[in-house]
Every structure is written in structure tokens, then in C-alpha cells.
Amino acid sequence: MDFAKGLPRRSILQAGLVAAGASAFVPTRFAIGNTAKVKVGFLLPYTGTYAGLGEAITNGFKLAIEERGGKLGGRDIQFVAVDDESNPAKGPENTSKLVSGENVDFVVGPVHSGVALGMVKVVRETGTIAVIANAGAGAATGPLCAPNIFRTSFTNWQTAYPMGKVAVERGLKNVVTISWKYAAGEEALSGFEAGFTKAGGKVVKQILVPFPSDEFQANLTEIAALKPDGVFTFFAGAGALKFVKDYAAAGLKSIPLMGPGFLTDGVLKAQGEAAEGVLTTLHYADALDTPENKSFRAAYAKAFGKEADVYAVQGYDSAQLLVQGMAAVKGDTSAKPALIEAMEKSVIKSPRGTFTLSKAHNPVQDIYLRQVKGGQEIVLGVAEKGLADPATGCKMA
Ligand code: PHB
Numbered sequence: 001m002d003f004a005k006g007l008p009r010r011s012i013l014q015a016g017l018v019a020a021g022a023s024a025f026v027p028t029r030f031a032i033g034n035t036a037k038v039k040v041g042f043l044l045p046y047t048g049t050y051a052g053l054g055e056a057i058t059n060g061f062k063l064a065i066e067e068r069g070g071k072l073g074g075r076d077i078q079f080v081a082v083d084d085e086s087n088p089a090k091g092p093e094n095t096s097k098l099v100s101g102e103n104v105d106f107v108v109g110p111v112h113s114g115v116a117l118g119m120v121k122v123v124r125e126t127g128t129i130a131v132i133a134n135a136g137a138g139a140a141t142g143p144l145c146a147p148n149i150f151r152t153s154f155t156n157w158q159t160a161y162p163m164g165k166v167a168v169e170r171g172l173k174n175v176v177t178i179s180w181k182y183a184a185g186e187e188a189l190s191g192f193e194a195g196f197t198k199a200g201g202k203v204v205k206q207i208l209v210p211f212p213s214d215e216f217q218a219n220l221t222e223i224a225a226l227k228p229d230g231v232f233t234f235f236a237g238a239g240a241l242k243f244v245k246d247y248a249a250a251g252l253k254s255i256p257l258m259g260p261g262f263l264t265d266g267v268l269k270a271q272g273e274a275a276e277g278v279l280t281t282l283h284y285a286d287a288l289d290t291p292e293n294k295s296f297r298a299a300y301a302k303a304f305g306k307e308a309d310v311y312a313v314q315g316y317d318s319a320q321l322l323v324q325g326m327a328a329v330k331g332d333t334s335a336k337p338a339l340i341e342a343m344e345k346s347v348i349k350s351p352r353g354t355f356t357l358s359k360a361h362n363p364v365q366d367i368y369l370r371q372v373k374g375g376q377e378i379v380l381g382v383a384e385k386g387l388a389d390p391a392t393g394c395k396m397a
Contacts, residue, residue: 037078038326038333041098043109043119044133046083049212049238050111052266053311054083057133059304060315061108067299068323073331080104084115086212088182091118099128105333106131108318111311113137113156113183120144129339133318134311137183141362143393147340150361152317152348154283155389156187156234157194159260162367162383163232163281164195167258170279172230174204175258176223179234181208188234188260196232204228214242220250231255236262241270248274261285261370261377266309268377275372283365284310284352285379296351308351317350324348360391 042061044054058081065077080102082094091114098104099122107123107130110116116135121144123130129148132140136156140149167175177192179185185208193203205226207219223231231252235243240263247257253276257263261282264275286297286307296316300308321343328342329335348355348363355365369383 036075038072038075038331039078039080039102039104039106040072040322041102041104041107042079042081043084043094043098043107043115044081045086045111046081048086049214050086050236051238053111053134053237054109056266056309056311057109057111057315057318060300060308060312060317061133061319062315063296063300063303063312064316064319064323066303068319071331072322073326073329073333075326075331084110084112086110086112086115088112088114088118091115092122095119095122099123099126104128106322108133108315110135113187116140117144117183120146120149123148127336129336129343131318131321133314135184136187138187138389138392139183141358141360141389141394142391145360145391145394145396147396148336150321150343150357152321152363153314154365155362156184156260157191158362158365158367158387158389159262159282160188160191160232160234161195162369162387163258163260163279164192164197164201165199166279166281166369166383167192167196167230167232168199168201170230170256172201172256174202174228175230175232176205176207176226176228177203177232178207178209178219178223180211180213180239182211184236185211185234189232192232192258212239214239216243216246217250220246220252223255224250224252228255231257233257233259233263235259236265237267240264241267244271244278245274253277261310261368264370264372264377266311268372268375269307272375276375278372280370281367281383282310282370283363283367284313285368285370286377287379288351288353288368290351290353292349293351310352313351317348317352320348320350321346358388358391359396360389360394362389362391364388 111134113135132151177189261280324346325343367384369380
């Protein structure tokens with residue numbers, strides 16, 4: 001199988017992906033009939049703190065396609081990838097490289113909420129179908145929602161709000177929140193705070209650090225001085241790995257650490273002892289005991305030689321969504337209203353559990369409560385069943 005084996009960007013591009021701007025000859029799509037390849041453009045980070053996330057999404061996507069015959073709607077696929085560097089300033093330009101430069105049929109990505117807002121701006125103008133495979137920015141399925149914008153991941157609110165009630169139930173009354181200062185962090189912290197204050201808790205201090213800084217010493221000293229009952233945090237990727245290790249090293253482990261599950265997903269092994277006891281909410285957990293999850297995890301480990309995580313699941317489900325849409329129109333991407341309608345109605349048998357999409361095109365999904373015990377992510381239960389984002393401000397045209 002021609003998979004990108006989880007290697008640096010150059011290797012990923014060699015493994016069947018073409019860097020945007022690098023191909024000299026771009027066939028005119030339907031001018032040469034339905035046999036032309038479908039172009040899927042990945043707008044993902046392949047460098048920086050979120051590099052591992054971009055790689056997992058790419059791998060998961062390709063695995064689902066490979067398992068379903070390697071095609072979309074009967075057509076072969078050409079993958080094109082742009083390293084978005086998790087740089088919001090380059091979001092519109094990098095999206096345009098795929099949409100205008102490469103004429104892709106679909107954009108898949110990004111990871112970073114700031115990049116997503118730039119992408120949304122461009123695809124709202126061009127009408128290109130986009131599948132957000134991670135970024136949780138509420139606006140993309142809120143005020144900026146559109147018929148051609150879909151999300152297979154979550155909103156930042158969805159992964160954080162349920163923890164508010166859980167924290168109060170566990171006797172935590174005064175909590176410090178800490179994250180990176182950008183949409184994802186701020187939305188996760190405010191989502192938690194909404195659930196937490198509703199249940200009777202109080203956020204005593206919110207700390208925001210610049211993205212993607214991982215210098216947390218001064219913040220950890222401040223938290224130690226504040227002596228809260230608990231700490232709620234959003235960090236992901238390399239930043240999450242570092243934060244959890246630094247938190248333990250600073251001697252703060254007696255203060256319960258909570259967050260959306262990105263805090264441990266994909267980095268749990270590397271965090272080692274430091275992650276013990278960390279309590280998280282997320283729409284996925286490695287240990288989910290379903291046939292879909294078991295076969296997905298086995299196939300992923302076999303293909304890529306590493307464990308799947310939530311990002312791999314989101315890549316996998318992004319492909320499933322396109323498979324269902326493209327099957328309905330038999331590969332005819334020009335039948336856009338029918339394609340969009342089929343995508344809207346799709347039922348995704350995900351490793352996370354079966355989900356459907358809300359009117360705003362965001363997953364309606366269970367949010368699991370998880371805790372690290374003995375180095376394993378244990379599922380304690382379902383924190384919220386069938387949780388839909390409120391999608392405030394979404395008016396579909
Ligand atoms: C985001 O920027 O929306 C984001 C990034 C990484 C995550 C989750 C959300 O793990």
C-alpha cells in the first residue's frame with residue numbers, strides 16, 4: 001500500500017502526495033470525461049507543534065480510502081498537500097494554492113482554528129467543498145457556516161463544555177484555566193467555564209500564553225501560588241506533551257489536571273508517568289470496545305507502524321464522508337447540490353461511534369470521560385450523549 005508512513009513532510013509528499021504548485025500538468029477535469037482523477041487537497045501542518053496531527057489525519061484519510069477500493073465515486077484520486085505550518089496569516093494564501101492553483105475538488109483540513117478561519121473565507125467565495133478534519137473554531141459551523149463547509153471533528157466548545165459539570169461533581173470549586181491565546185484555546189476555556197459556572201464552580205484565573213510557546217515555568221509558578229482545586233487546560237500536539245511533563249515536574253500533580261482529550265491523545269506514551277490521573281473529555285478514546293474501533297486500530301497500526309489517535313480517526317471519517325457523498329453522485333463532482341445533500345445525510349460508522357451531522361454540518365456525537373490509569377487511557381463513561389454544538393449564528397444559505 002502506498003501510505004505516507006508518518007515521516008517528515010518530504011517523505012509524505014513522496015508517498016503518493018504531490019506538493020501544491022509542483023505539478024507542471026494539471027488535466028482539465030471533466031473536459032476529459034469522468035475518468036479524470038478526483039483531486040483531494042490536504043491543508044494540514046506537516047511541520048511545527050501540530051506536525052504529528054497533520055500526519056495522523058493524512059494517514060487516517062488514506063487508510064479509509066484504501067479500505068474502500070482506493071477510489072472516490074469510482075474515480076482514482078490524486079492527493080495534493082500543502083504544509084499550512086499552523087500559520088493563520090498564511091491560511092487564505094495556502095487555501096488558494098489548492099483551490100485556485102491546483103483546482104482541487106475537495107479541501108481536507110486544517111488542524112489550527114486560525115488557519116480554518118482563513119480557509120473558510122476562501123471556500124465561501126469559491127464554493128469548493130471543504131471538510132474540516134480537526135480545527136474546532138466555532139465560527140466555521142456558526143456565523144460562517146455554508147452549504148459547502150463540513151466538519152468531521154468537533155467544535156472547541158463540544159470537547160470542553162461537558163467537563164464543567166464533571167469538575168463540580170468531583171468537588172472542584174475553584175479552578176484555574178490555561179491555554180494558548182488563539183481561537184481554539186479561548187473557545188475551549190470559555191466552553192469549560194460555561195459548563196463549570198452553570199454547575200456552581202468558579203474560574204479564579206484564566207492564563208493565556210502565545211501560540212505555540214511551550215515555556216510554561218512562570219505560569220506553573222503562578223498556579224502553585226494560587227492553589228486552586230483544579231486546573232483546566234487546552235493544549236495539543238508537542239505543546240500538550242510539554243505542558244503535562246512540566247506540570248508534573250513543577251510538583252503540581254496533587255492538583256487535578258483536566259482538559260479536552262487533546263491533552264493526552266497521540267502523546268500519552270511520551271508523557272509517561274506525568275500523565276497519570278489526567279482527566280479529559282473527548283469524542284474518542286483508544287479503548288472504545290466496538291468492532292469499528294478495533295478493526296480501525298489494527299489496520300492503522302499495521303499500515304503505519306504506530307498507534308492511531310483521535311486525529312487519525314478524524315482523517316478516516318473525513319474520507320468516509322467523501323466516499324458516501326461521491327458514491328451518491330457516481331463521482332460527478334459537478335452535481336454539487338446532490339453531492340452536498342448526500343454528505344449532509346451521511347451516517348458515519350466511525351471508530352468513535354456512529355455519528356450524523358447537524359444542520360450546521362458539525363458532528364452530533366457522544367463525548368467520553370477518560371482518565372489515564374496505569375499508563376492507559378481508561379473510558380470512565382459518557383460525559384454527554386449525542387452532544388450537538390449550539391451553532392449560534394449559523395444561517396445556511
Ligand atoms: C484547533 O486549533 O482548533 C485545534 C488544534 C489542535 C487540537 C484541537 C483543536 O488538538
